[in-house]
Amino acid sequence: xxxxxxxxxxxxxxxxxxxxxxxxxxxxxxxxxxxxxxxxxxxxxxxxxxxxxxxxxxxxxxxxxxxxxxxxxxxxxxxxxxxxxxxxxxxxxxxxxxxxxxxxxxxxxxxxxxxxxxxxxxxxxxxxxxxxxxxxxxxxxxxxxxxxxxxxxxxxxxxxxxxxxxxxxxxxxxxxxxxxxxxxxxxxxxxxxxxxxxxxxxxxxxxxxxxxxxxxxxxxxxxxxxxxxxxxxxxxxxxxxxxxxxxxxxxxxxxxxxxxxxxxxxxxxxxxxxxxxxxxxxxxxxxxxxxxxxxxxxxxxxxxxxxxxxxxxxxxxxxxxxxxxxxxxxxxxxxxxxxxxxxxxxxxxxxxxxxxxxxxxxxxxxxxxxxxxxxxxxxxxxxxxxxxxxxxxxxxxxxxxxxxxxxxxxxxxxxxxxxxxxxxxxxxxxxxxxxxxxxxxxxxxxxxxxxxxxxxxxxxxxxxxxxxxxxxxxxxxxxxxxxxxxxxxxxxxxxxxxxxxxxxxxxxxxxxxxxxxxxxxxxxxxxxxxxxxxxxxxxxxxxx
Amino acid sequence: xxxxxxxxxxxxxxxxxxxxxxxxxxxxxxxxxxxxxxxxxxxxxxxxxxxxxxxxxxxxxxxxxxxxxxxxxxxxxxxxxxxxxxxxxxxxxxxxxxxxxxxxxxxxxxxxxxxxxxxxxxxxxxxxxxxxxxxxxxxxxxxxxxxxxxxxxxxxxxxxxxxxxxxxxxxxxxxxxxxxxxxxxxxxxxxxxxxxxxxxxxxxxxxxxxxxxxxxxxxxxxxxxxxxxxxxxxxxxxxxxxxxxxxxxxxxxxxxxxxxxxxxxxxxxxxxxxxxxxxxxxxxxxxxxxxxxxxxxxxxxxxxxxxxxxxxxxxxxxxxxxxxxxxxxxxxxxxxxxxxxxxxxxxxxx
Numbered sequence: 001x002x003x004x005x006x007x008x009x010x011x012x013x014x015x016x017x018x019x020x021x022x023x024x025x026x027x028x029x030x031x032x033x034x035x036x037x038x039x040x041x042x043x044x045x046x047x048x049x050x051x052x053x054x055x056x057x058x059x060x061x062x063x064x065x066x067x068x069x070x071x072x073x074x075x076x077x078x079x080x081x082x083x084x085x086x087x088x089x090x091x092x093x094x095x096x097x098x099x100x101x102x103x104x105x106x107x108x109x110x111x112x113x114x115x116x117x118x119x120x121x122x123x124x125x126x127x128x129x130x131x132x133x134x135x136x137x138x139x140x141x142x143x144x145x146x147x148x149x150x151x152x153x154x155x156x157x158x159x160x161x162x163x164x165x166x167x168x169x170x171x172x173x174x175x176x177x178x179x180x181x182x183x184x185x186x187x188x189x190x191x192x193x194x195x196x197x198x199x200x201x202x203x204x205x206x207x208x209x210x211x212x213x214x215x216x217x218x219x220x221x222x223x224x225x226x227x228x229x230x231x232x233x234x235x236x237x238x239x240x241x242x243x244x245x246x247x248x249x250x251x252x253x254x255x256x257x258x259x260x261x262x263x264x265x266x267x268x269x270x271x272x273x274x275x276x277x278x279x280x281x282x283x284x285x286x287x288x289x290x291x292x293x294x295x296x297x298x299x300x301x302x303x304x305x306x307x308x309x310x311x312x313x314x315x316x317x318x319x320x321x322x323x324x325x326x327x328x329x330x331x332x333x334x335x336x337x338x339x340x341x342x343x344x345x346x347x348x349x350x351x352x353x354x355x356x357x358x359x360x361x362x363x364x365x366x367x368x369x370x371x372x373x374x375x376x377x378x379x380x381x382x383x384x385x386x387x388x389x390x391x392x393x394x395x396x397x398x399x400x401x402x403x404x405x406x407x408x409x410x411x412x413x414x415x416x417x418x419x420x421x422x423x424x425x426x427x428x429x430x431x432x433x434x435x436x437x438x439x440x441x442x443x444x445x446x447x448x449x450x451x452x453x454x455x456x457x458x459x460x461x462x463x464x465x466x467x468x469x470x471x472x473x474x475x476x477x478x479x480x481x482x483x484x485x486x487x488x489x490x491x492x493x494x495x496x497x498x499x500x501x502x503x504x505x506x507x508x509x510x511x512x513x514x515x516x517x518x519x520x521x522x523x524x525x526x527x528x529x530x531x532x533x534x535x536x537x538x539x540x541x542x543x544x
Numbered sequence: 545x546x547x548x549x550x551x552x553x554x555x556x557x558x559x560x561x562x563x564x565x566x567x568x569x570x571x572x573x574x575x576x577x578x579x580x581x582x583x584x585x586x587x588x589x590x591x592x593x594x595x596x597x598x599x600x601x602x603x604x605x606x607x608x609x610x611x612x613x614x615x616x617x618x619x620x621x622x623x624x625x626x627x628x629x630x631x632x633x634x635x636x637x638x639x640x641x642x643x644x645x646x647x648x649x650x651x652x653x654x655x656x657x658x659x660x661x662x663x664x665x666x667x668x669x670x671x672x673x674x675x676x677x678x679x680x681x682x683x684x685x686x687x688x689x690x691x692x693x694x695x696x697x698x699x700x701x702x703x704x705x706x707x708x709x710x711x712x713x714x715x716x717x718x719x720x721x722x723x724x725x726x727x728x729x730x731x732x733x734x735x736x737x738x739x740x741x742x743x744x745x746x747x748x749x750x751x752x753x754x755x756x757x758x759x760x761x762x763x764x765x766x767x768x769x770x771x772x773x774x775x776x777x778x779x780x781x782x783x784x785x786x787x788x789x790x791x792x793x794x795x796x797x798x799x800x801x802x803x804x805x806x807x808x809x810x811x812x813x814x815x816x817x818x819x820x821x822x823x824x825x826x827x828x829x830x831x832x833x834x835x836x837x838x839x840x841x842x843x844x845x846x847x848x849x850x851x852x853x854x855x856x857x858x859x860x861x862x863x864x865x866x867x868x869x870x871x872x873x874x875x876x877x878x879x880x881x882x883x884x885x886x887x888x889x890x891x892x893x894x
Contacts (some may be wrong), residue, residue: 181709190789203863242722270892292788294860296779301613525713526862529788 003029003081006049013045014038024476033087036070036096043072043099052077052389054103055480058491058504059094059117064146066091067297068119072099072106073489073506077389077403080411089119098124105392108514115213116142116220131213131543133159159214160185177201181525185214189262189529191288192539196516196532200525208520209514216384223503228254228329229469236323238505239541244277244314245483246541247327249315252413254329254489257477262464265338266331267414268456272349273317273327274414274481275445275452276310278358281484281536282442283307286363287534289435293308293376299366306359309352314447316342319343325520338462346453353446360443367435377432381519381531384429391518392511395486396441397535400426400433407482416452420447434534470498485509485536509541550676560585562892584702587678594667595795598811599843601630601848608852632804644835646707647797656798656805659698663812665691668818673829675837684745688820689733692775695813696722699784699794706797714793717863718777718784724870725774731878732768735761735840735885736824749828756827760888764881765825767874769850772817774866777810778851779859783866818847 004030007020017038033039043054051074058071072085081417085265089096097262098121100107110121111130118140121127129136135158139146184195193214199207219238223231235250236243248270255262262270283303290299311321318326318333326333335341367373388401406423408416424440426433467473474496480489486508495501511536519531552729561582568578603618603626610617617623643652669684671677681687695716703715737743739760740751748757758765774781785793795806824829829836831843861869 179709188791216605290859294779294782294786294788296609296856297860298613298856301615370857370859372861375861375865376859524784524862524864526786526789 003027006083007031009014009049010042011044012513014042018042021084023084023424025082025478027082029081029083031083031085033085035091036087038101039070039085039087040099041074043074043102045085046074047102049262050076050078051081051083053394054106054109054390055082055487056489056491056504056506057106057113058502059119059142060112061091061117061143062491063091068094068117070096070119071114071491074103075487077111077405078410079363094119095122096120097122098127100124104107105391105511108392108510111220112510116140118143120302130211131216134162141218148221158362178206183528184211188534189292190330191532191537192542194513194537194539194542196528197523198520198528203524203526205520205525205528206524208516210516212510212513212539212542214543215539219544220503220505225499227470227498228473228500232328233323233325233498236325237540238507238544239281239483239485239509239538240322241538241540242277242281243323243325244273244327245281245481246488247325248274248414248480249481249483249488249490252479252481253477253492255477256479257473257475257492257494258329258467258471259465259473260464262331263461265457266462266464267459268452269332269338269341269462270327271414271416271419272449272452272456273314275448276313276349278445278484279305279442279449280310282322282438282445283310284482285438285533285536287365288352288538289530290367292529292533293373299363300357302363302366306356309355313345313349313352316345316348330466335462338457340462346458349453352452353449357446359444360439360446364439367439370541374432377430377435377534379428379430379532380527381534382429383429383515383519388429391515393515394508394511395483396434396437396443397486397512397515399423400437401429402427407480407487411480412527413479415452419448419451421451427499428527431530431534438536472496472498480506485538485541486512505544507541507544509536509538513537513542547673547835549835550673553676556589557582557586560589581820583718584639594815598808598815599629601763601811601815601845602849604845605852608849609856612705612853614858620631620665620775621805624742636804641802642799644707644716644797648705651701651705652707652798652802655698655702656809657884659702660694660805660809662691662694662698663757663809663816664817666820669745670816670823671749671828671829672819672840676829676837677746680746681744683743685733685737685748688745688816689729691772692816693722693726702798703794706794708797710790710792710796713790714784714796717790718794720785720863721777721781721866722773724867725771725874728767728874728878729771729775731875731882732771735764735878735882738882738885738889745823745828749830752827753830756825756830758825758827761825761881761885763877763884765821767878767881768821768825770874772821773851773854774870776851779855781866782860783863786860814848814851815844818844818851821847828836 009378010018010031013019017033017035019032019034021032022085023030031042033042053075055073055075058073060071062069067088068091069086069088087096096119098110103452107125110124111127113119114121114127115131138154141151156422178199178201178304181198181200182195183198184190185193189483195214197209197211198205199420217235222468223234226234232247232250235246238246249451283306287300287303291297314324315321318324383391384401385403388398389403393401404423404425404426409423421444424437424444426437426474473494475494477492480487487506488508491504492500493502515535516532520528523531561578564578564581564585568575606617618628621628621631643649666688667679668678669688699718700715703711703713703718706712736748736757739757740748742748742751777784785795795803798806822840826843826847829840831839
């Protein structure tokens with residue numbers, strides 16, 4: 001069905017309660033809900049039309065109009081169509097019904113919006129402080145009237161000291177055999193600063209509550225104080241393991257806002273960079289995940305060696321080895337023409353990729369021919385099929401669940417539609433399948449890089465003429481990409497200033513890590529590092 | 545007396561005895577005590593040599609791991625990084641002794657040295673070379689393994705005294721591991737006794753002068769190697785101290801030199817188990833050309849390298865999977881080995 005038919009159906013069902021919006025993007029369905037209480041009904045209708053995941057909830061604080069606009073983004077599993085619901089709620093009493101019964105994937109986004117924007121979702125099962133300290137008494141930090149100076153005086157230690165406060169209701173003396181175990185914030189299995197509170201009986205986990213925000217930096221708020229060019233440096237710090245991927249997402253969003261097209265060479269080069277970054281990210285994951293289930297860091301050292309070679313490639317282009325800021329608004333780096341790329345870079349890339357594929361076969365043999373690996377990863381942390389879509393799994397976790405969903409194929413950006421590659425999928429949706437999918441993805445990425453290097457034009461402009469650094473722009477920019485950890489999205493709003501009015505980032509890691517709430521149920525404590533490792537946590541992205 | 549090392553040891557003993565005699569006369573110690581004092585001094589000298597060997601083993605493990613990891617490992621402190629361990633011990637000695645609020649102070653203080661001491665007890669019965677042991681008992685095999693079975697109990701106590709859920713979980717896992725491996729281990733020891741017809745380690749070694757037990761009981765040797773990994777709590781069976789699951793297991797809450805003692809205990813245990821493997825299966829001191837003690841130490845270190853290699857290769861199973869491995873596979877295989885031993889004695893060796 002096309003967008004128009006869906007729009008007609010929505011209009012028929014709800015009449016004057018909704019208004020169909022003209023969207024800037026092709027295949028996007030925009031709905032303005034006049035009466036906020038109707039949001040659940042409209043969301044239910046969208047689900048009936050085949051929209052399957054709530055990707056993100058954005059709340060925009062329009063302080064001059066004294067209202068908060070809540071924007072819901074929905075996607076489909078089989079096409080590039082997206083649906084947007086926009087609705088206004090009063091600023092003083094921001095209440096809106098929760099849609100979690102229709103889209104379970106909205107749970108974590110509603111918690112985040114409640115926490116940082118103060119929007120109360122009525123009927124939400126567990127609306128609590130996830131990012132802020134439990135006894136936070138200042139205004140919500142992402143609102144426009146929040147003064148960062150207030151936060152400076154705040155005693156942030158209560159985040160750790162009063163960590164058990166939000167769980168007073170769940171922690172109770174039910175029986176003598178049940179105990180509570182706090183894994184994190186500092187724990188070798190957590191790969192960063194976050195926490196899972198476990199309710200255990202013996203060795204079995206009965207319930208798990210993840211909690212984030214121990215290193216939250218508020219980049220979405222910080223972005224409102226920076227010019228567009230300056231923000232691209234922040235995007236490196238979202239996911240420090242895959243900074244180029246976020247550079248690309250951000251650059252695409254701002255280019256969309258400005259309405260500019262990047263030159264042909266830059267489009268190809270960006271794909272090559274994004275795929276090299278994907279390999280780097282997955283190698284880092286492999287290193288950490290092997291250490292998690294106890295090989296005493298043998299694989300760690302091997303994969304880090306391959307990663308170093310990839311770092312060398314990127315260092316040749318920009319001099320940096322971890323946070324590159326290489327994909328920038330309007331082009332790639334500071335290069336004006338393709339000829340300014342260092343001599344021999346393309347050959348070196350091919351060389352490294354060939355070597356990498358050889359090594360990859362070696363690592364596959366080390367891991368997949370090891371019986372103890374099967375014993376350890378088969379049949380634990382299972383989430384598959386529709387349940388994975390429902391719970392909001394994304395990226396390799398969703399593909400391991402058997403869903404062939406990849407933004408690079410569904411909604412191709414840059415030159416992905418001209419490249420031949422496959423989407424590896426799993427069948428059982430357990431930890432083993434997630435390993436398998438990431439292994440295969442690395443090989444596919446290497447294939448993509450080789451194709452790009454062979455097919456891309458080596459001459460021509462690499463950078464479009466962009467406005468001066470402090471350009472002013474108004475409108476909306478939107479981009480979604482397939483990052484190493486899943487579907488990333490940036491939604492950016494400009495109101496004629498040189499700084500964005502609001503920037504909203506969808507973090508795939510946040511969605512995947514919230515799955516621990518479901519995955520750890522019934523698992524054993526010894527399975528915890530294997531399950532968490534298979535979700536590939538990157539806390540910079542969650543606590544952005 | 546063709547063994548040069550034994551000659552040196554005897555010369556040293558006589559030299560120490562003459563010194564004790566000289567000073568004993570001056571200090572007025574009764575002559576009947578000279579033997580005991582000499583024995584004590586000789587024991588201390590032996591222990592010092594053992595401690596140096598432990599330092600060497602720690603360094604060796606670091607180097608072997610580095611080799612397998614494709615990196616250089618320790619290089620900076622001393623020649624080829626040999627003194628890194630001494631620097632580590634000094635660092636641990638000067639660390640603050642933090643005792644958590646929930647911990648039992650008395651046991652927190654007393655358990656680390658007790659564990660180290662208990663781990664060392666089997667050394668007194670291990671024959672390093674002919675006439676080169678502390679005591680010879682007719683039941684030394686039972687003594688060695690009986691004392692070693694105490695260690696998981698102590699670890700359980702350590703986990704309880706740590707006052708944290710992680711240490712307690714580690715302690716329980718250690719107890720679980722004991723339950724898992726103790727039955728196959730006992731069956732293996734019975735098969736050894738059947739083949740060698742002795743509970744005395746010296747006799748067991750002497751009986752292997754022509755044919756090592758690893759040839760007589762190949763399955764038994766393999767099983768003992770696996771059970772030894774479990775007993776040592778080394779990867780892949782480092783379940784009680786699984787990093788990533790329960791932080792550092794039973795030693796999470798033990799700082800400074802208490803951690804150092806546990807670390808040392810791990811290597812004492814490593815040495816003891818490795819020497820028992822050599823004694824029971826690899827013919828102890830037997831070997832051509834080189835002196836017996838040298839042969840014994842070479843074998844012990846080679847077995848250790850094998851264990852280090854295993855440590856770096858396999859993923860760690862879950863506690864319940866360990867129980868399954870032991871009960872479903874190890875015990876039947878150990879019975880098979882026992883049958884083989886009986887058959888060997890009944891049909892082959894007679």
